[in-house]
Amino acid sequence: xxxxxxxxxxxxxxxxxxxxxxxxxxxxxxxxxxxxxxxxxxxxxxxxxxxxxxxxxxxxxxxxxxxxxxxxxxxxxxxxxxxxxxxxxxxxxxxxxxxxxxxxxxxxxxxxxxxxxxxxxxxxxxxxxxxxxxxxxxxxxxxxxxxxxxxxxxxxxxxxxxxxxxxxxxxxxxxxxxxxxxxxxxxx
Amino acid sequence: xxxxxxxxxxxxxxxxxxxxxxxxxxxxxxxxxxxxxxxxxxxxxxxxxxxxxxxxxxxxxxxxxxxxxxxxxxxxxxxxxxxxxxxxxxxxxxxxxxxxxxxxxxxxxxxxxxxxxxxxxxxxxxxxxxxxxxxxxxxxxxxxxxxxxxxxxxxxxxxxxxxxxxxxxxxxxxxxxxxxxxxxxxxxxxxxxxxxxxxxxxxxxxxxxxxxxxxxxxxxxxxxxxxxxxxxxxxxxxxxxxxxxxxxxxxxxxxxxxxxxxxxxxxxxxxxxxxxxxxxxxxxxxxxxxxxxxxxxxxxxxxxxxxxxxxxxxxxxxxxxxxxxxxxxxxxxxxxxxxxxxxxxxxxxxxxxxxxxxxxxxxxxxxxxxxxxxxxxxxxxxxxxxxxxxxxxxxxxxxxxxxxxxxxxxxxxxxxxxxxxxxxxxxxxxxxxxxxxxxxx
Numbered sequence: 001x002x003x004x005x006x007x008x009x010x011x012x013x014x015x016x017x018x019x020x021x022x023x024x025x026x027x028x029x030x031x032x033x034x035x036x037x038x039x040x041x042x043x044x045x046x047x048x049x050x051x052x053x054x055x056x057x058x059x060x061x062x063x064x065x066x067x068x069x070x071x072x073x074x075x076x077x078x079x080x081x082x083x084x085x086x087x088x089x090x091x092x093x094x095x096x097x098x099x100x101x102x103x104x105x106x107x108x109x110x111x112x113x114x115x116x117x118x119x120x121x122x123x124x125x126x127x128x129x130x131x132x133x134x135x136x137x138x139x140x141x142x143x144x145x146x147x148x149x150x151x152x153x154x155x156x157x158x159x160x161x162x163x164x165x166x167x168x169x170x171x172x173x174x175x176x177x178x179x180x181x182x183x184x185x186x187x188x
Numbered sequence: 189x190x191x192x193x194x195x196x197x198x199x200x201x202x203x204x205x206x207x208x209x210x211x212x213x214x215x216x217x218x219x220x221x222x223x224x225x226x227x228x229x230x231x232x233x234x235x236x237x238x239x240x241x242x243x244x245x246x247x248x249x250x251x252x253x254x255x256x257x258x259x260x261x262x263x264x265x266x267x268x269x270x271x272x273x274x275x276x277x278x279x280x281x282x283x284x285x286x287x288x289x290x291x292x293x294x295x296x297x298x299x300x301x302x303x304x305x306x307x308x309x310x311x312x313x314x315x316x317x318x319x320x321x322x323x324x325x326x327x328x329x330x331x332x333x334x335x336x337x338x339x340x341x342x343x344x345x346x347x348x349x350x351x352x353x354x355x356x357x358x359x360x361x362x363x364x365x366x367x368x369x370x371x372x373x374x375x376x377x378x379x380x381x382x383x384x385x386x387x388x389x390x391x392x393x394x395x396x397x398x399x400x401x402x403x404x405x406x407x408x409x410x411x412x413x414x415x416x417x418x419x420x421x422x423x424x425x426x427x428x429x430x431x432x433x434x435x436x437x438x439x440x441x442x443x444x445x446x447x448x449x450x451x452x453x454x455x456x457x458x459x460x461x462x463x464x465x466x467x468x469x470x471x472x473x474x475x476x477x478x479x480x481x482x483x484x485x486x487x488x489x490x491x492x493x494x495x496x497x498x499x500x501x502x503x504x505x506x507x508x509x510x511x512x513x514x515x516x517x518x519x520x521x522x523x524x525x526x527x528x529x530x531x532x533x534x535x536x537x538x539x540x541x542x543x544x545x546x547x548x549x550x551x552x553x554x555x556x557x558x559x560x561x562x563x564x565x566x567x568x569x570x571x572x573x574x575x576x577x578x579x580x581x582x583x584x585x586x587x588x589x590x591x592x593x594x595x596x597x598x599x600x601x602x603x604x605x606x607x608x609x610x611x612x613x614x615x616x617x618x619x620x621x622x623x624x625x626x627x628x629x
Binding site for chain 1: 365366367369392394395408413414415435436438439452454456457458459480482483496498503524526527540542567569570585587588589590591592595619620
């Protein structure tokens, strides 16, 4: 895993944060416009308008096969997401994943006694045994990245659950993308 | 599993013939089932048996076994003309030909010295001759095994192939939603009887396999959140971890001699294949590549191993010598291949294939040629061979809707010919089936 210069990561990180804020504001703006539009619709369609401002996303949830949403993400600490996501049959860490892991590494550095386990998971497609191995690859990809950020190996254990422990039970692209993950869990 | 099951087997020659006019070629697909009449086994009532339904129960087990092959059509007993009492002395063959039965199974049972003694005969109604006969003696509560052995004998006589009814299936029983699934090891006779759970469901358990020579199962358990290969003694229920490895061990199978376990070991993101000798506990590494190497399976003579590897960029099937040498790819088609299992006959390798979003169970020759796909489904995998290499069992799952409902898992069987696909009956959802060899004590 290449070492990313510290300064570059921070700049990139803040760019992502700005982008996310922009997205948030856009969503609020667009939702407000939709609600306003629905308020002027004739009576007979008013009853169906209430669903138009539901939680269906107004941006893509899966980009290049990797989940980019936050519905299943939990926090290890303020602004430290607990998981990264992967494309189908892949264990490569995209830039979002690297960003998340960098945050985890910073948090681990600031809390030197914390030990963690990284769980690697696969979506339900593909044979069971191969997915156990793939989950192991994903857990170790995350571990290797944390180590490249200076976290020592003896603070990190890994475990693969293959496809045995999905978080979302549906059988569709979004659910599968949400299930392809490496999750960092505190062990002390 | 009960104590000593079989006492003695005699073959009693009653005007034997070396040929039969009725026979079945099981390599033909979709043949017309052979009409056969299986009568209640006769009990003269001279001594009491606690299980008074035994005569019809034995008949029912035999009938169910034979019909499950798709090769036999058992004639409804309401159509029988000759009654059991005179049948016991000798069949009136014309009566049986009249109802179109080509084969006829008769038998009787008695209790002698607290042992159940069952005698059966298979008749060819056209040639008017007895073509098979057997006497089996065991403890009375073991009547199911006797029934399966009789069915095996009938199957063997008429097809020329060894039967596979006196066998068991071990599998993973599943329940609950996908994100909170409870899995237990379970074992049953191949017809679904004598079902028993082997683990409690507290720990996640996966992919069990029978030892071919002992009452033992190997499987993957997540006991204490450490995924490792374990052994379970079927009789005592005692579980024991295999080895002391630095990483996850998984995908275990026994070698044909029952004394070695071959498995994958995952170390720091890399899965390779290892073999452990259960007696000496010596471990030998067989593959050494950064790829995922898993799902190994021995040839029946123990000389070769087939396995799954993505070293070429996608999941494919490979074969190597049992010492790890000469590793080469054999799968040739488009798509991904996985879960290779070597047939007990040595001639074929069954596999799972994933192509254009669909899953197939298929077979290929051991050099990869002659690929034949037997069945297609939204999701299915992990074939396991019957002991005679003629039938495969595997498992299927159904697609869940967007709220997660509609998911189920079940075990299915299919003939090598691609016909006679049927669902196995299990108390709940089921996956990861593995078929034992003939029990044979």
